[in-house]
Amino acid sequence: MTSVTTNLQDGPAPVNALEVRGLVKHYPGVKALDGVDLVVRQNEVLGLAGENGAGKSTLLKALVGLVRPDAGEIWVRGEKVKLRSVVDAADHGIGMVFQEQSLVPNLTAAENIVLGSEGAGVRRGIYRWDTMRKLAQEQLDKIGSHIDPLARTDSLSFADRQMVEIAKVLRIEERTSNPPVIILDEPTSVLESAEIETLFTQVRRLREFASVVFVSHRLDEVLDVCDRVSVLRGGQSVGEVPTAGAEPADLHRMMIGSTGSDDHYHEGLAEHSDEPARPRLVVKSMSGSTFRDVDLEVRAGEIVGIVGVHGSGREDVCRALFGAEPTLSGEVTLDGEKLDLSGTRGAVASGVGYVPAERKIEGMVGPMSVADNMMLTKQKARCTGPMVVPKKQATLVDQWIERLSIRTPHRGTQIGRLSGGNQQKVVLARWLVAGDIRLLLLDHPTRGLDIGARSEVYRLMRELANSGVATVLLADSLEEAIGMSDRIIVMNDGRATKEVSCPSGGKPTPLDLVKEMV
Amino acid sequence: MTSPAKADTDVVVPPRPRPRRGVSLLDAGPPIALVVIFAVFAALSSDFRTVGNVQNILDAAAVLAVVACGITFVLMMGSIDLSVPGVMGASAIAVALLVANNRNDNAWGLLGILVAVLLGAGLGCVSGMALVSLRVPSFMTTLGVSAVGLGVATLMFAGVQPNITDEMLRGWAVNRFLGLAYLTWIAVACVLVGWLIQRYSRLGRYAYAIGGAEEVLSLSGVKVAPYKVAVFTLAGAFYGLAGVMVTSQLSAGLVQAGKGYDFAAITAAVVGGTLLTGGRGGVLHSAVGVLLVTVLTNGLVQVGVSPYWQGGVQGLIVVAAVSAAVLPQRRRNQVTK
Numbered sequence: 022m023t024s025v026t027t028n029l030q031d032g033p034a035p036v037n038a039l040e041v042r043g044l045v046k047h048y049p050g051v052k053a054l055d056g057v058d059l060v061v062r063q064n065e066v067l068g069l070a071g072e073n074g075a076g077k078s079t080l081l082k083a084l085v086g087l088v089r090p091d092a093g094e095i096w097v098r099g100e101k102v103k104l105r106s107v108v109d110a111a112d113h114g115i116g117m118v119f120q121e122q123s124l125v126p127n128l129t130a131a132e133n134i135v136l137g138s139e140g141a142g143v144r145r146g147i148y149r150w151d152t153m154r155k156l157a158q159e160q161l162d163k164i165g166s167h168i169d170p171l172a173r174t175d176s177l178s179f180a181d182r183q184m185v186e187i188a189k190v191l192r193i194e195e196r197t198s199n200p201p202v203i204i205l206d207e208p209t210s211v212l213e214s215a216e217i218e219t220l221f222t223q224v225r226r227l228r229e230f231a232s233v234v235f236v237s238h239r240l241d242e243v244l245d246v247c248d249r250v251s252v253l254r255g256g257q258s259v260g261e262v263p264t265a266g267a268e269p270a271d272l273h274r275m276m277i278g279s280t281g282s283d284d285h286y287h288e289g290l291a292e293h294s295d296e297p298a299r300p301r302l303v304v305k306s307m308s309g310s311t312f313r314d315v316d317l318e319v320r321a322g323e324i325v326g327i328v329g330v331h332g333s334g335r336e337d338v339c340r341a342l343f344g345a346e347p348t349l350s351g352e353v354t355l356d357g358e359k360l361d362l363s364g365t366r367g368a369v370a371s372g373v374g375y376v377p378a379e380r381k382i383e384g385m386v387g388p389m390s391v392a393d394n395m396m397l398t399k400q401k402a403r404c405t406g407p408m409v410v411p412k413k414q415a416t417l418v419d420q421w422i423e424r425l426s427i428r429t430p431h432r433g434t435q436i437g438r439l440s441g442g443n444q445q446k447v448v449l450a451r452w453l454v455a456g457d458i459r460l461l462l463l464d465h466p467t468r469g470l471d472i473g474a475r476s477e478v479y480r481l482m483r484e485l486a487n488s489g490v491a492t493v494l495l496a497d498s499l500e501e502a503i504g505m506s507d508r509i510i511v512m513n514d515g516r517a518t519k520e521v522s523c524p525s526g527g528k529p530t531p532l533d534l535v536k537e538m539v
Numbered sequence: 540m541t542s543p544a545k546a547d548t549d550v551v552v553p554p555r556p557r558p559r560r561g562v563s564l565l566d567a568g569p570p571i572a573l574v575v576i577f578a579v580f581a582a583l584s585s586d587f588r589t590v591g592n593v594q595n596i597l598d599a600a601a602v603l604a605v606v607a608c609g610i611t612f613v614l615m616m617g618s619i620d621l622s623v624p625g626v627m628g629a630s631a632i633a634v635a636l637l638v639a640n641n642r643n644d645n646a647w648g649l650l651g652i653l654v655a656v657l658l659g660a661g662l663g664c665v666s667g668m669a670l671v672s673l674r675v676p677s678f679m680t681t682l683g684v685s686a687v688g689l690g691v692a693t694l695m696f697a698g699v700q701p702n703i704t705d706e707m708l709r710g711w712a713v714n715r716f717l718g719l720a721y722l723t724w725i726a727v728a729c730v731l732v733g734w735l736i737q738r739y740s741r742l743g744r745y746a747y748a749i750g751g752a753e754e755v756l757s758l759s760g761v762k763v764a765p766y767k768v769a770v771f772t773l774a775g776a777f778y779g780l781a782g783v784m785v786t787s788q789l790s791a792g793l794v795q796a797g798k799g800y801d802f803a804a805i806t807a808a809v810v811g812g813t814l815l816t817g818g819r820g821g822v823l824h825s826a827v828g829v830l831l832v833t834v835l836t837n838g839l840v841q842v843g844v845s846p847y848w849q850g851g852v853q854g855l856i857v858v859a860a861v862s863a864a865v866l867p868q869r870r871r872n873q874v875t876k
Contacts (some may be wrong), residue, residue, distance in 0.1 A: 087758075108760035123758055127751035127818045132744065137759035139741070146741045189759075 037096070038063050038232040039084070039115065039202050044093035046079050046256075053079040054090065055256035061202060066224060066233040068247030068264065070240060072276050072498060076256040077236055078120075081206055084234075085110040085117045098199055108137075114197040116190035117204040124174050124182055124189075131157035131170035134189045138196075160188035164223055180216035183208060187223060203227055204234040209242055210331050221246045238331050240269035241539050252276055269539060270532050277500065277531055285476060286504030288525045290483040298322050299356075301491040302460050304342070307351030311337045312515040315351070319460070319491040324482065326494045326506030326523070330538050334515040336378070339464050339495055343375040344368045355460060369398060372459035374452025376466050378495070380441070384448045387437035391429050392418040394436045394447050399455035421450045425481060442474025449481060461485065461492045468497050479505060499531040511537040569811045569827045572860060576831065580838035587841040594718050600833040601726035602784050606797075606804040607811075607825040608733040609663075609777025612743070612770045614808050617750040617817025618670065618677035620771070623778050623804060625688020626662045627797025630655040630782030632695045635792025638705035648707060656779040662688050663775015667768035677771075685801075692794045701792045711787040722784050729777065733822035736773070746770045750817025807832045810860045831860070 039061040046054040054076045061067050071077045082088035084095065086104035095102055097113045104110045110117075124133045134157040135142050142153035150171075157170035166184040174182060193201050205224070209217050224246050227233050237243050243250055244264045251261045252275040259275055297320060304317035312334035319325045327335045340346035342353065344362040353360045361367025368375070377383035385394050395418050396403045403414035418432045425446045429439055436444055445466060452458045463482070467475040482505060486492055496502035502509055503523060511519040511534060519537045521529055581588040606623055613620040636642060637651030645651065662684055669680035703709060711721040737743035745766045748756055756763050778797070785796040804825075805815075811828025813820025835856060839849050 106760070107758055111760065119758070123752075123755045125748045125751040125755050128744070128748050132748070136748070136756065137761045143741050148739045148741065148744060150739075 036063055037061065038098060038200065039234075040096040041080070041084070042094045042096070044080065044083060044090045044095070046076075046083065046088060046090050052256050054083070054093075056093070056258075057253065057256065058258045059251055060261075061232050061234055063200065063232060064228055064230075065248045066228055066235055066246055068243035068250035069234055069236045069253065070243055070250055070272055070276055071253035075253040075276070077253055078206070079256075080253070081117060081204055081234075081236065084115055084204060097202075111193040112196050114193055114199045114201040115204070116193040116201060117206060118183070118186045118190055118208055120206040120210070124185060126173075126175035128174055129171050130161075130168055130174055130177065130181075130185045133174055133185055134160050134170070134192065136189070138192055140195070157188070160191055161185075163191055164188055164226065178216075180212055180219060183212065183216075183220060184223070187227075200231050202232045202234065204236070206236050207238065207331070208235070209237055209239065217242070239539055240272045240535075243272070244269060269535065273532060273535050277498075285479070286501070287476070287480050287483045288504070290480065290487070291507075291525055292322075292487045298489075301356055302342070302493070303354045305352045307338070307341065307353060308349045309334075309337055309341050309346055310349070312341070312512070315512075315517045317493075317510060317517065319493060321459075321489045321491050322486050323507045324486050324492040324494055324505055326496055326502035326509045327512055327517075328496070328499060328502050328509055328534055328538060329512035332514075333512040333538070335495055335512045336464060338512070339462050339493060340375075342368070342460075342493065343373060343462055345375070372457045373462065374449075374458050374460070375462045376445070376448055376452075376464060378465040378468060380445060380448060380468070385436050385444055388435060390433045391422070391427070391436050391439070391447055392432040395421060395450050395454060398451050399457075402455045417454055421454060425450055426477075440474065442470050442477060445470065445474070445478060446481065449478075453485075458485075458490055461490055463492060464495045465497050466494070467501065475501075499534055503528050503531065503534070509534065513538065566812060566824070568863065569824065569831060569860075573827055573831050573834065576838065577834055580834065580842060584838070584841040584843075587838055590718070592837065592841065596830075596833050596837050598720045598723050599837065600829050601720070601723045602781050602788070603800065603803055603807060603833065604726040604826055604829045605729045605777055605781040605784060606800045607807045607829050608729045608822055609774035609781075610801075610804045611733065611808050611813055611820065611822050611825040612737070612746050613677070613774050614805070614813050614815060615737075615746050615750045615817055615820065616767065616770055617753075617815075618767070618771075619805070619815065620666065620677065620681045620774055621801050622662060622666050622681040622684040622688060622775070623781075623801035624795075624797040624799075625685030625690075625692070626659045626775055626778040627688075627782035627785065627800060628692035628794045629662065629688040629695075630659045630779040631786045631796035632692045632701065632792040632794060633658050634708070634783045635701040635703050635786050636695060638703055638708050640701045640703045640705070640792075642699060642701040646705065648705065651705075652708070652783050655783050656776050659779020659782065660772050660776035663778070664768060664772040666775070667771030670771065671764040671767050681771075689794060696792070696794050703786060703790055703792070708783070708787045709790050711784070712790075722787060725780075725784065729780070730822055730826045733777075737821050742766060742769050742773070747818065747821075750814075750819070752818075803832065804829075806857055810857060832857070 037060050041057060041059040044054050044057040057076060057080055069077055079088055083090050086106045086109045095104060097115070102113055104113065125136070131153050135153060139153065140156065142149055142156050154170045161168055161170065164184060164187055166188065168177065168181050168184060174185065177185065190203055191201065208220060212220060224233055224235065235243065235247055244267055247264050249261055249263050250272060252259050252272060254276060262271065299321060300318045301321045302317065302319040304315060306314040306316060308314055315338055327338065329335045337346050341348050341362065344365045344367055348362055353362060355371050355373065360371055381387065386397070392414055396414060402417060403409055415432065422429060422432060427443050427446045429443060436447055452461065467478050470478065482492060494502065494505055496505065506523045509521045509523050510517050511521065521534065523529060586592060610620050610623065634651055634655035637645050637647045637654055639646040666677065666681045666684045669675055670677050714721050716724060745756070749763060749766065753763060781800065782796050786792050807828035808820065808825040809815060810831050811820065811824040811826070813824050835853055839852060844852060
């Protein structure tokens with residue numbers, strides 16, 4: 022970071038297409054950007070790398086006017102600018118292809134390309150379809166695409182839609198005489214390998230007349246297509262490297278930095294018996310729409326992490342084990358009994374619990390009380406016959422509030438008012454109240470939690486494992502997966518490609534895993 | 540891809556979700572259903588398959604078709620409009636009091652009709668403004684506007700029913716051209732105009748796009764709010780015209796002129812393949828839906844289904860038709876509200 026800052030003090034070199042200096046953005050409780058610096062030169066492809074939460078997306082949003090930074094400056098071609106909206110950014114020649122494809126699915130490709138700046142395509146509110154098709158065709162020709170401009174967008178393949186997006190973004194050339202800066206946010210996440218090659222050809226073509234900022238989780242891609250890579254960590258720029266001669270491992274080391282904490286993952290709590298416990302969950306060649314022939318075994322008391330890049334299919338495997346995602350074939354047994362995965366009821370009845378990644382949307386009912394949320398699934402535990410027995414519920418809920426040390430004023434408090442960590446504990450307690458839990462599926466259980474809360478969730482996981490619960494963990498970071506798991510399954514393009522043993526004292530490094538993941 | 544891990548030859552790319560083709564059962568289903576239901580009733584009843592009865596069906600569909608035209612634009616955006624009874628009531632009474640009638644000396648003729656339609660557009664505009672500026676969901680704003688419309692109508696009604704003496708407006712319901720009432724031709728014109736707006740105007744295309752992905756429009760620098768207001772205004776104009784048509788049919792202005800047309804029109808639109816979630820369907824879809832509903836009503840009478848049964852049977856058929864339409868889109872764990 023230091024070298025970058027000193028360079029900048031000489032004033033902006035006019036050759037830089039885009040320059041960011043000391044950008045700061047606070048969100049309540051989080052510093053998303055903490056003095057980020059970035060330089061995009063003319064006609065170069067700059068890679069942007071960083072872990073989840075490193076500040077990449079906030080930075081990109083700031084560059085297209087969707088986020089207003091609290092401090093810091095953005096310079097476009099030697100001119101200081103304030104970007105208030107997407108239109109503002111476009112006027113300065115900055116355009117972005119968004120991660121979630123941002124096309125209107127039920128319009129034609131042509132309409133999407135000219136959307137918001139139809140120009141001659143619309144006269145007095147009336148569409149000139151011919152003109153519009155021609156305008157779109159011009160854009161598509163720029164990138165050498167042969168898509169029919171009048172095709173409905175949702176009838177196109179993902180790769181073609183991406184071409185439409187690029188064609189659309191290139192419309193900003195009409196607004197400015199300067200060469201544009203095109204930002205591609207995770208453009209490869211929905212593409213197949215052959216399509217990715219086409220995209221890369223396209224990116225190299227863009228470089229002829231534009232500057233490109235390329236963001237991807239896959240470091241090999243970043244090294245493949247970019248000229249330089251800028252790395253973010255914790256909302257700060259931690260360095261820039263030319264891609265020539267660099268290895269994914271180098272980048273990854275910069276992205277994660279050093280993690281110096283003593284037993285953050287409560288490894289000391291892990292109990293190890295000499296004789297291996299019996300396998301509790303056995304999955305044999307399970308296939309679904311996004312994963313294939315997955316084999317998995319989890320023993321009682323064991324924590325098994327599944328790691329993989331975006332699109333590896335691990336989330337779907339996790340949901341499938343709960344019956345929330347359809348499985349096409351395969352056999353899943355729990356303690357030797359076949360698990361009914363035709364819906365979520367079978368899993369719940371068999372003592373499987375699932376903590377979803379989207380806590381606020383899928384994990385809890387915000388306006389309901391702590392007690393109601395805790396008793397949501399295991400209704401029988403608070404009822405006699407069909408009736409809720411308030412006293413029974415109060416005793417049970419208070420008992421779990423105490424056991425998990427959930428900090429809440431009262432069991433009747435709205436769960437939405439608790440902190441994230443305490444909310445998550447209530448969500449976990451939901452599976453524990455009936456005392457029949459055998460398998461816990463944790464989908465990013467520490468997402469959005471601060472360090473203290475994370476630590477408490479880790480401790481809970483250890484205690485549950487010690488009591489014999491089998492756990493499948495989709496961790497928020499590789500460190501977390503390594504720290505918590507006894508074994509790690511690596512998933513790659515929908516398949517379980519590697520199993521890495523991960524015992525306390527013999528942990529692999531994140532880099533060992535990254536090698537298997539990409 | 541040149542990473543070492545990818546160099547393995549046996550890398551299998553998992554099947555990725557393929558985009559569905561644009562034309563689906565949703566588009567083709569309702570017309571097919573219309574033909575089938577028509578054929579079934581024609582086979583069952585000799586009274587049903589007469590030219591006269593087909594004319595009856597088309598005449599009976601006229602008002603609903605005009606209402607459906609308007610409501611389709613609202614539904615395409617993913618909003619809903621329950622203001623139909625109020626808007627129609629207000630415009631029905633307004634036109635009755637503006638053209639030659641037994642209550643006052645007005646005889647504005649066509650101008651009166653235009654004012655009634657504009658009144659409808661104005662009430663629609665209020666719905667739209669409340670939606671975008673107060674950010675109240677359209678379900679509630681339009682329900683409120685409906686009550687306001689009925690209130691305005693009741694005030695104008697003032698306890699004495701205005702019967703119209705205007706020959707032109709009365710003639711619309713009675714005079715025929717090529718076997719169909721003038722009102723039916725007006726409805727046909729409305730469907731045509733509606734389709735042109737939907738296909739060739741920015742308003743229509745944006746209404747469609749708002750239902751498809753509103754946030755994408757904003758990200759593309761389009762200000763969405765004015766288009767929403769415009770769509771509700773346009774819809775209000777259609778309801779206003781429908782109110783005028785009812786007055787023409789009854790030769791009198793009634794506060795209840797639009798009673799039941801709100802849900803009938805929504806039903807027709809949905810049966811025709813316009814989704815309540817927006818972004819699908821259109822004016823032609825809804826027109827087919829209107830015909831389907833009308834043929835059903837007429838056919839059940841003609842084949843002699845007891846009037847006591849008709850309502851229930853009709854309801855069942857509508858639910859069946861709609862569930863068939865959304866069948867291809869069902870997902871596991873889908874939340875339906």
